[in-house]
Every structure is written in C-alpha cells, then in structure tokens.
Amino acid sequence: MARADTLARARELDRPELAYVVRFSAAGGTRETGLTRAELARDTDWATARLRDHGLAPGQRALLTASGFEGFWGHAVIGALRALKVTYGIAEAMGWDHRRTSVFHRELRPHAVIGLSAETLEGLAGGADIGEMFRATPVVLARPAAVPVLRAVGVSACLLTPVGPALALECPERGGAHVNGAEWRVGDRDGQLFVAAGEQRTSHLPETPLGIAGRVVPGRCGCGSEDPRVLLAEANKPS
Amino acid sequence: MAGDRDTADRYFEPQVETMPREELRARQEERVLELVEYAYAGSAFYRELWDAHRVHPRDVRSLEDFRARVPFITKDMVRAYRARTGDPFGGLLCVPPEELTSVSSSSGTTGDPEFFAEIWQDAPPLVTAQVRDLWELGLRPGDRVLSPPGTFRNLMDPGYQALGAVVIEVDTWMGKMHEVVEALRTYRPAYLQMMYPQMVELEHLAEKTDLKEAFSSLKGASCAGQPLSRRMRERIRHDWGIDVYEYTSAADTGTAWECREHDGFHLWEDTVFAECVEVTEDGWRDVPEGELGELVATDLDNRAAPLIRYRSEDLVRLSGDTCGCGRTHARMWVAGRRGDETLVRGRSVVLRDVWQAVEDQPETVAGVFQIVRESREVDELRLRVGYDPSLTGDVDALSGRLTEAVRERTGVKPVLDLRPEEDLLKTMTSVAKFPRVVKS
Numbered sequence: 001m002a003r004a005d006t007l008a009r010a011r012e013l014d015r016p017e018l019a020y021v022v023r024f025s026a027a028g029g030t031r032e033t034g035l036t037r038a039e040l041a042r043d044t045d046w047a048t049a050r051l052r053d054h055g056l057a058p059g060q061r062a063l064l065t066a067s068g069f070e071g072f073w074g075h076a077v078i079g080a081l082r083a084l085k086v087t088y089g090i091a092e093a094m095g096w097d098h099r100r101t102s103v104f105h106r107e108l109r110p111h112a113v114i115g116l117s118a119e120t121l122e123g124l125a126g127g128a129d130i131g132e133m134f135r136a137t138p139v140v141l142a143r144p145a146a147v148p149v150l151r152a153v154g155v156s157a158c159l160l161t162p163v164g165p166a167l168a169l170e171c172p173e174r175g176g177a178h179v180n181g182a183e184w185r186v187g188d189r190d191g192q193l194f195v196a197a198g199e200q201r202t203s204h205l206p207e208t209p210l211g212i213a214g215r216v217v218p219g220r221c222g223c224g225s226e227d228p229r230v231l232l233a234e235a236n237k238p239s
Numbered sequence: 240m241a242g243d244r245d246t247a248d249r250y251f252e253p254q255v256e257t258m259p260r261e262e263l264r265a266r267q268e269e270r271v272l273e274l275v276e277y278a279y280a281g282s283a284f285y286r287e288l289w290d291a292h293r294v295h296p297r298d299v300r301s302l303e304d305f306r307a308r309v310p311f312i313t314k315d316m317v318r319a320y321r322a323r324t325g326d327p328f329g330g331l332l333c334v335p336p337e338e339l340t341s342v343s344s345s346s347g348t349t350g351d352p353e354f355f356a357e358i359w360q361d362a363p364p365l366v367t368a369q370v371r372d373l374w375e376l377g378l379r380p381g382d383r384v385l386s387p388p389g390t391f392r393n394l395m396d397p398g399y400q401a402l403g404a405v406v407i408e409v410d411t412w413m414g415k416m417h418e419v420v421e422a423l424r425t426y427r428p429a430y431l432q433m434m435y436p437q438m439v440e441l442e443h444l445a446e447k448t449d450l451k452e453a454f455s456s457l458k459g460a461s462c463a464g465q466p467l468s469r470r471m472r473e474r475i476r477h478d479w480g481i482d483v484y485e486y487t488s489a490a491d492t493g494t495a496w497e498c499r500e501h502d503g504f505h506l507w508e509d510t511v512f513a514e515c516v517e518v519t520e521d522g523w524r525d526v527p528e529g530e531l532g533e534l535v536a537t538d539l540d541n542r543a544a545p546l547i548r549y550r551s552e553d554l555v556r557l558s559g560d561t562c563g564c565g566r567t568h569a570r571m572w573v574a575g576r577r578g579d580e581t582l583v584r585g586r587s588v589v590l591r592d593v594w595q596a597v598e599d600q601p602e603t604v605a606g607v608f609q610i611v612r613e614s615r616e617v618d619e620l621r622l623r624v625g626y627d628p629s630l631t632g633d634v635d636a637l638s639g640r641l642t643e644a645v646r647e648r649t650g651v652k653p654v655l656d657l658r659p660e661e662d663l664l665k666t667m668t669s670v671a672k673f674p675r676v677v678k679s
C-alpha cells in the first residue's frame with residue numbers, strides 16, 4: 001500500500017530524538033522545553049493507564065477536541081486511544097468549531113469526550129442543552145473553565161489540563177488531576193502551581209512557577225495511584 | 240528560495256515518483272480490480288448501488304470495464320444514504336467500525352461535516368500522503384516546523400515527525416501572527432503551514448515588520464483552503480520572500496501539491512485513480528487532455544471507506560505529461576467549483592472577476608469577499624466585502640469605487656455590504672476555508 005511504503009521509507013531516515021519543542025505560559029512569560037520521542041512514548045503509556053482507569057476499552061469511541069499547537073499532549077492521548085483500540089474522532093477545541101463537536105457527538109455517540117473547552121460549550125449552548133447532551137456520556141474529561149459549567153448541569157466531568165509542559169488527568173475519584181510523578185515534579189507555593197522536570201527527562205526544566213492558581217493534594221489517591229494531584233482554582237469555582 | 244536549491248536528493252520515493260506511466264497504469268489497474276471486489280464485499284452503499292446498476296465485480300476485469308460499468312457517486316448520494324439509514328459513514332465503510340483508528344471530517348462549510356474513516360499506523364493518512372510533497376519542498380530530518388493552525392483532518396505532527404522534523408508548538412491561528420513572527424525569529428523553522436486568513440493578517444503586519452527577514456529561514460510554506468490570487472501570491476513570494484506551495488484537495492482522497500516548478504498540482508496516482516470528464520444528462524465523456532472537466536477520483540489506498548468514481552465538483556485541467564521536476568504523476572490545474580458561477584438575470588458572474596475588482600482597491604486588497612445568494616440564479620449580485628479600517632477613511636467613497644470596479648469587470652452593478660475585514664473573517668466555521676459563496 002502506498003502510504004505504508006512511504007512510512008517504511010521514512011523509518012529509514014536518520015531522525016533526531018527530539019520530537020517537540022513545547023512552549024508554555026509560565027508566571028514569568030513563555031517558557032520552553034524539549035520533548036523527545038522516548039519521552040512521548042512514556043507519556044503515551046502513562047495516558048493509556050489513566051484512560052484505562054476511566055474504563056476505556058477496545059471497540060469504544062471517543063471524541064478528542066484539541067488544537068494544532070497542543071500536539072505535545074494530544075499526541076500522547078491519541079497514542080493512548082490507539083493502544084486501547086478506541087476509535088477517536090477529532091474536532092477543534094476552539095469555539096468556532098463547536099458544530100463539528102456537536103455532529104461527532106450526535107452521530108458517533110462517543111463513550112468519552114476528551115479535552116472539552118468552555119469555548120466549545122459556549123458555542124454548543126446556543127443550540128443545545130449541554131446537560132442533556134453530556135450527562136449520558138460516560139466519560140467527560142474537560143478543561144479547567146469547562147469543568148464547573150458541566151458540573152453545574154449535572155455532568156460528572158473530570159479535569160484534563162496541561163500543567164506547563166505536563167498533562168494532568170483526573171481519575172474517576174475526582175480528587176484532583178494526576179500528573180505523572182515519574183516524569184515531573186509539581187508543587188504549590190503561595191497558592192500557585194510550579195512544575196519541574198523529573199530526573200528521567202532529557203531537557204532540564206528547573207522549578208518553574210506557572211501562574212496557575214491551585215494546590216497539590218498530598219497522599220495516595222483513592223484509585224491507588226501515588227502520582228501527585230493538582231486541584232485548580234478555576235476548575236473548582238462555582239459556575 | 241527552495242526552487243533554487245540542489246535537486247540531487249529531490250525524490251523521497253524515486254522509483255514511485257518517477258515511475259513510467261505505463262507501469263503506473265498497470266499498478267492502478269491491479270489496485271482498482273482488488274478494490275471493486277473489496278468494496279462490493281464490504282460496503283453496503285456500493286453493493287446497493289452497483290446491484291441497482293447491475294454491476295458485479297466479476298464483470299470488471301480491466302480499467303476499461305471499470306470505467307464503462309461502475310457508476311459515479313456524488314456527495315449528495317452518500318448524504319442521502321446517511322439520512323435514509325442513519326449510518327454516519329453513509330454506507331461506505333468496508334470494515335467493522337471498531338477497526339477504525341480515527342474519524343476525521345470535512346470542514347462542513349456547506350452542511351454537516353462529512354466523516355472520513357481512517358485506519359493507520361505511524362501517522363494519519365492525509366499527512367502521510369504529504370510526506371513526499373514536504374520532502375520536495377525541502378523538509379529534512381532535524382528541520383523545525385511550526386505547529387499547524389488546526390487539527391484539520393487529524394493531528395498533522397506525526398507526519399512531520401515521520402520525516403524527522405521537530406514540531407515547535409506555537410498557536411498559529413488567526414490573531415496570533417505577531418507571535419508567529421516572533422517564533423520565526425526565535426526558532427528559525429524550515430516550514431510553516433498557512434491558511435488564507437493568516438495571509439490577510441500578515442498583509443497588515445507587513446507595514447511595521449520586516450517580514451522578509453522574519454521568514455528568511457523557511458525552505459517553504461504551504462497554503463491551502465482556497466486559491467491565492469495572483470496579486471497575493473506575488474506579494475508573498477517577492478515582498479515576503481516565501482516560496483509558497485499551494486495545495487488542494489485531491490477530491491477528498493488526499494491532497495495535491497505544487498512541486499518546486501509551481502506548475503500544477505501533483506496527484507499521487509498510486510493513491511488515486513483520477514479521471515477528467517464531462518457529465519451530461521445523456522451520459523459522460525472523457526475531456527481531451529488539457530481541457531476543462533470535472534475531477535472524478537477513486538481511492539487506491541484506503542481500506543476503511545474508499546471513494547470510488549467520486550465526482551468532486553472540482554473543474555480542472557489534467558495532464559499526464561512529465562513535469563519539469565521529473566515526476567510522472569499527473570498534474571491538475573483547478574479552475575473552480577461547479578456551481579460557483581452565479582447567473583445574475585442571465586449574465587454569468589465568476590469569482591475570479593469579482594476577486595480582481597476587490598483586490599484592485601487599496602482598502603480591500605486582501606480580497607476578503609463573499610457572494611451572498613440563495614440560488615445560482617439571482618436577480619441581483621449581493622456582495623459582502625471586508626475592508627481594512629486602518630486604510631478606510633470614507634466607507635461610502637470606497638463603496639462607490641468598488642461598485643464601479645465590479646460593474647466594469649462583471650457587467651453587473653452589485654449590492655454591497657461592506658464590513659470590517661476582521662468581522663467577516665470571524666464568521667469562518669472552518670480552520671481552512673473562507674467560503675466565497677454563502678446563502679446568508
């Protein structure tokens with residue numbers, strides 16, 4: 001097959017280990033860090049385990065809403081869905097593309113919606129009852145500003161959010177979003193989160209204040225994970 | 240610019256890209272015959288349609304049989320099947336839904352987005368079929384690319400990374416061009432995917448920013464979604480120093496890109512069987528090579544939901560002549576879409592003429608306009624045009640000049656609705672497409 005042959009040829013190339021330069025907002029302005037292919041593979045394994053915790057399994061469908069510049073976590077989530085043999089549909093997370101989310105949701109009836117944004121919800125609210133739409137969806141992983149909007153209408157949304165260059169994903173216990181403790185160190189100071197690269201990470205990232213209001217929950221999660229968990233003020237404010 | 244570079248390492252898959260056409264034809268025939276069997280066995284849509292036309296795979300033993308017997312399909316036929324059966328894939332699926340890796344979709348500018356079912360390994364199908372084009376543009380392992388403005392037809396990054404490129408995560412969507420320029424200076428990328436609204440934004444930035452310097456690291460940039468006007472293209476190439484590669488849809492089977500010769504869009508004919516035909520009420524005929532006809536495409540590398548003899552509504556000229564780049568795969572030149580022509584009290588008005596008139600006014604040089612019509616035949620030519628407020632002192636004066644310019648070009652006096660450019664661009668419902676013909 002033509003495309004398979006193209007990719008086979010591509011695998012012969014002398015490709016660099018670096019896959020992404022991740023730029024993210026921090027308290028002191030935009031910062032950057034590298035993401036290698038090996039790190040992407042480990043991030044994918046971690047995301048696979050987290051999505052499996054949500055009950056995602058072969059034969060199910062998911063809808064991922066993400067933007068073009070979010071590949072550093074979107075790529076890992078897509079890899080996880082593929083590993084779990086969950087077919088995914090993809091739409092933009094930006095508000096103007098809410099119609100695509102609506103059509104995917106109506107036609108594919110996904111088991112999980114991942115990355116739902118407040119902008120998408122705002123667009124959808126113009127023509128649909130958001131509560132009715134998502135209450136029947138077993139897994140809803142939403143961005144911080146979308147979480148309170150969904151919870152206010154009875155949707156058991158869990159949080160998904162980038163924490164700087166790391167991905168935070170809440171488990172069904174809803175006791176804060178997990179960050180991969182083997183790869184990242186997260187903490188809080190004066191009510192603000194910071195992140196630093198773990199020792200395994202190739203690109204050194206010193207402790208970096210993120211300007212995100214929140215705190216880290218100490219102790220083991222009810223799901224059994226020892227990963228640090230973050231609670232974001234934005235995701236927990238009343239809608 | 241890229242066109243001036245060494246061409247020794249020009250082809251990513253030289254044997255395929257420069258394959259003699261007879262060999263390519265033989266490969267297509269082999270693939271088409273397999274496809275007909277496969278689709279009849281797996282797709283409810285094709286089985287129903289072909290049974291109704293008394294077509295059975297056993298009767299299709301050559302490309303000639305295929306073209307003589309297998310009926311055309313249209314988007315409306317698939318939509319009708321979808322509406323009738325509730326199957327979101329319009330009956331096209333040849334595999335159980337759980338075997339799909341992903342589902343992407345069209346922009347949905349003219350209705351509900353259409354689904355594209357995908358099965359893939361290292362990278363999604365659309366960007367994988369662009370790997371050869373990106374190699375031709377000059378992209379090589381270790382080069383940096385800026386992340387694309389949207390997720391388009393799936394995440395594009397795995398395709399870039401298959402080539403060994405490093406993706407720099409930058410929000411390149413509308414309104415962010417100043418950040419893009421900053422990122423260009425910082426990261427010196429080799430490639431950037433652009434869309435029409437970004438060009439409009441850059442046009443405004445050009446007055447205060449040295450874009451030629453900012454873009455100087457690029458081996459090339461691509462642009463899709465709609466054709467660039469000659470004026471915009473010259474601006475991008477000469478004033479901003481970007482070797483811009485336009486690409487277009489290969490009738491929803493993939494994409495077709497310009498090569499460094501910038502002389503037509505290459506179809507990858509090991510992935511698509513392309514026909515250029517004229518369809519009438521009485522039947523159809525092949526259009527002589529080089530003349531205008533409708534592109535009809537058959538997917539040769541899609542086992543999820545292949546399109547077979549799909550009428551694209553794109554009016555193209557097609558040539559099988561070997562390109563100056565040495566590639567043997569056919570090239571096409573796109574003239575427009577069937578149905579884009581508007582008849583105003585019987586007089587034909589085409590987009591190109593309106594575009595020229597709009598671009599000729601300094602305040603509307605970016606060419607942001609739409610024809611507003613309920614049907615193809617109308618009593619008045621209603622135009623919605625975006626102007627640059629910073630260049631527009633007197634909207635009424637602009638309206639007068641533009642009315643006259645459109646009348647001169649088209650022979651029809653338009654009814655104008657002038658709006659700030661940005662307001663008009665914000666009405667886009669697609670990452671890629673600014674619709675030129677709208678109903679309201």
